[in-house]
Amino acid sequence: MTLWSCATCGIEYPDTPCPPTFCAICEDERQWVPASGQQWTAQHELAERGHRLRIAELEPGLQGLEVVPKFAIGQRGLLVSTPAGNLLWEPPGYIDDSAIEAIRELGGVAVISASHPHLTGASIQWSHAFGKAPVFVASADRAWIRRPDPVIELWSGRLEVLPGLTFIQCGGHFAGSSVAHWAAGAHGRGALLTGDTIQIGADRTSVNAMRSYVNNIPLPERAIRRILEETAPWEYDRLYNAFALIAAGAKPIVESSLARYISWLRGDLPDEATA
Numbered sequence: 468m469t470l471w472s473c474a475t476c477g478i479e480y481p482d483t484p485c486p487p488t489f490c491a492i493c494e495d496e497r498q499w500v501p502a503s504g505q506q507w508t509a510q511h512e513l514a515e516r517g518h519r520l521r522i523a524e525l526e527p528g529l530q531g532l533e534v535v536p537k538f539a540i541g542q543r544g545l546l547v548s549t550p551a552g553n554l555l556w557e558p559p560g561y562i563d564d565s566a567i568e569a570i571r572e573l574g575g576v577a578v579i580s581a582s583h584p585h586l587t588g589a590s591i592q593w594s595h596a597f598g599k600a601p602v603f604v605a606s607a608d609r610a611w612i613r614r615p616d617p618v619i620e621l622w623s624g625r626l627e628v629l630p631g632l633t634f635i636q637c638g639g640h641f642a643g644s645s646v647a648h649w650a651a652g653a654h655g656r657g658a659l660l661t662g663d664t665i666q667i668g669a670d671r672t673s674v675n676a677m678r679s680y681v682n683n684i685p686l687p688e689r690a691i692r693r694i695l696e697e698t699a700p701w702e703y704d705r706l707y708n709a710f711a712l713i714a715a716g717a718k719p720i721v722e723s724s725l726a727r728y729i730s731w732l733r734g735d736l737p738d739e740a741t742a
């Protein structure tokens with residue numbers, strides 16, 4: 468039996484003798500299947516190819532977890548430390564003994580979650596390596612669970628998962644797409660961990676929200692307004708997605724970028740933009 472991982476999205480599947488016939492995550496209109504067809508891999512194969520987990524401190528209390536060389540989507544996982552335990556956010560799709568040992572030295576893992584189904588990686592394997600830590604999945608996205616397991620706990624709306632660390636369901640990219648608010652982040656000014664719920668622009672001074680980033684499918688105005696409404700009550704200065712960060716002034720950037728998005732949806736723009 469083998470725990471299969473989709474080579475394109477890096478998401479783990481149940482223990483079966485043969486790989487699944489397709490990856491529902493990648494066949495969805497928000498993702499993609501390579502022109503060469505669906506490929507599967509497994510942890511031992513990734514280890515043989517030389518993959519490992521590189522851990523680097525991003526700020527006090529926050530570690531970035533990156534699989535090198537890059538595997539699948541290549542998200543940077545985050546380990547957020549709190550006095551009550553650590554959150555593993557956007558779990559990497561790769562796990563090995565040295566990664567487990569390194570994270571154990573950082574205080575281990577108390578809870579696991581991802582902003583949305585694309586970034587769930589090897590969440591169940593990570594949970595099993597850390598005493599069956601609960602894996603939180605937004606209830607609205609439960610149909611996307613690829614490897615059911617008793618460690619999964621469904622939630623919706625808002626959930627203070629550890630003191631000072633709150634999941635906020637914003638919808639948009641997926642119905643259950645969420646962000647995590649870390650009150651102690653950015654030296655107490657607050658940080659938002661957004662995954663694909665709020666993406667950072669290439670200019671690093673804007674953000675965006677899409678149904679599909681890779682296939683360029685936008686969101687309706689009501690979805691953009693909901694992201695604004697759900698994030699408005701929270702104080703934050705810094706924003707981390709799964710690849711980059713806005714180091715300071717993130718909240719006004721979110722507000723102005725998403726207001727601009729609504730203007731484009733409505734066609735409510737200066738003449739030269741629509742001429």
Ligand SMILES: [Zn+2]
Nearest residue numbers: 473476490493
């Ligand atoms: Zn996939």
Ligand SMILES: [Zn+2]
Nearest residue numbers: 583585640663
């Ligand atoms: Zn995504």
